[in-house]
Amino acid sequence: MDQPASPAPADALPGSINLELADTLRRNLPAPVTDSPEDALRRQRAALEHAVSLLPATADEANLAALYVAASAQALDCLRIARLFPNDTAVVLKCTAQSASMMRQARAFRTALERAQAARRKREGAAGADAAATQARSPATDAVAQAPAPPAGKRDPIAEAERYALQHRKRAVLIRRLGHLPPKFGWLAPEVVFAIATGTTPILRALDEKPARTTALAA
DSSP states (O other), rough: OOOOOOOOOOGGHHHHHHHHHHHHHHHOOOOOOOOOOHHHHHHHHHHHHHHHHTTOSSSSHHHHHHHHHHHHHHHHHHHHHHHHHTTTTTHHHHHHHHHHHHOOOOHHHHHHHHHHHHHHHHHHOOOTTTTTTOOOOOOOGHHHHHHHHSSSOOOOOOOHHHHHHOOHHHHHHHHHHHHOOGGGOOOOOOOHHHHHOOSSHHHHGGGGGGGGGHHHOOO
């Protein structure tokens, strides 16, 4: 008598975690190149299937898988932006530096995921627990269809950069000074980092000014 196939780890997760996995990806993937809802949905589904292929079996593993996939996508998108301005050396350098930073973060997320999975398997004491987790498709991939549709319109990097500058002035000042995001600051969308580094709105230009107290002491 045939034995029923064991479910993939992602299938065993509660539906709420599957939806959270899809939502984490949707919020952290780079903006789609086109305005087509079909292209956006196809990209989100591919990213979700990528995360599911890493076989997360817990909420923590699912979160790390989503962060790894999103960071990898951001790194590739930075290179795409760099190719749009081949004659602008400053833009190319900033975008490639940001891409390298995002790739380092992606590798860190992947390493953390592998360690979490190794620790879980050791606790479970079942070396072959994931042997049957080879299904080509998981119900988790339907989470994109269940989740709310992505909001209409494109994100506004300048508005996000100004909000970040008002909330994290010291970090924004350093990002503008260096021209890229220091790894210790965590993740920030590359287009927002670029806006912080090059924006010319009053709020962003104010990042170039020295604090009043510093100016008074230097007088």
